[in-house]
Amino acid sequence: MLETKCLNAFYGDSHILHGIDLKIPAGARVALLGRNGAGKSTLLKSLTNAGPTVKGELRFNGEDLHGLASFDRARMGIAFVPEDRRILGSMSVLENLKMAWKGTPESRRTNSPEEMLKQFPMLIPIKDRAGGLLSGGQQQILAMARAAIANPTMLLLDEPTEGLSPLIVEQLVQDVKQICQRCESSLLLCEQSVWFSRKCTDYVHLIDSGRLVFSGTWADFDANDDVRMKYLGVS
Numbered sequence: 417m418l419e420t421k422c423l424n425a426f427y428g429d430s431h432i433l434h435g436i437d438l439k440i441p442a443g444a445r446v447a448l449l450g451r452n453g454a455g456k457s458t459l460l461k462s463l464t465n466a467g468p469t470v471k472g473e474l475r476f477n478g479e480d481l482h483g484l485a486s487f488d489r490a491r492m493g494i495a496f497v498p499e500d501r502r503i504l505g506s507m508s509v510l511e512n513l514k515m516a517w518k519g520t521p522e523s524r525r526t527n528s529p530e531e532m533l534k535q536f537p538m539l540i541p542i543k544d545r546a547g548g549l550l551s552g553g554q555q556q557i558l559a560m561a562r563a564a565i566a567n568p569t570m571l572l573l574d575e576p577t578e579g580l581s582p583l584i585v586e587q588l589v590q591d592v593k594q595i596c597q598r599c600e601s602s603l604l605l606c607e608q609s610v611w612f613s614r615k616c617t618d619y620v621h622l623i624d625s626g627r628l629v630f631s632g633t634w635a636d637f638d639a640n641d642d643v644r645m646k647y648l649g650v651s
């Protein structure tokens with residue numbers, strides 16, 4: 417279970433997140449929707465100690481995360497796929513997976529890099545291609561495979577569909593579900609795509625100006641025209 421209570425996040429003097437209360441039970445798949453600049457990435461970076469200064473309660477499986485470095489949180493099972501994917505451009509697809517494998521503690525290792533290729537077959541024909549030469553979609557699939565290598569129990573995805581073609585986005589739905597099922601992982605998916613979020617998750621939060629403004633099931637979301645229009649501009 418990932419839990420925040422009254423979480424506030426700051427970049428220097430800029431107060432970005434305001435009193436975020438979030439509970440993601442083990443195995444739950446949750447979306448966080450919001451417009452550009454709403455605070456989605458800042459929340460994920462707060463959970464992974466990847467930038468902002470954070471105040472308030474922040475626990476994973478009951479353990480206080482304050483003061484733990486990003487790699488310590490990763491070792492606990494929190495895997496973060498950032499918006500820019502961070503693929504190593506001069507290394508091949510297989511070498512990118514091998515690097516992730518080496519950085520993963522033995523206790524968390526599940527499949528070898530070669531076995532990961534089998535689970536993400538789109539990567540097989542391009543396994544020797546440099547990361548920097550991949551399309552955005554190929555990079556995203558590689559970033560997902562890299563995250564899955566560490567057998568996460570909490571998968572954090574930052575706008576994985578951004579800039580991708582509809583075909584790749586459909587493939588991503590399968591890949592996200594596959595990782596969550598195989599690893600028995602919870603999911604926090606930050607997105608602007610309502611379609612993709614709906615396909616991948618059961619529960620949805622909306623964030624606006626750093627505050628949670630709606631939480632509910634997709635049925636609740638569908639029943640709430642005002643919230644959809646006000647915060648996402650969709651009817």
Ligand SMILES: Nc1ncnc2c1ncn2[C@@H]1O[C@H](COP(=O)(O)OP(=O)(O)OP(=O)(O)O)[C@@H](O)[C@H]1O
Binds near residue numbers: 452467
């Ligand atoms: N490193 C930073 N320093 C100062 N302010 C920042 C920094 N990163 C983000 N912000 C500000 O924090 C606010 C929230 O940004 P954030 O990136 O979390 O939004 P987002 O919902 O992920 O949007 P997007 O979809 O555009 O990535 C914005 O006002 C942004 O300008």
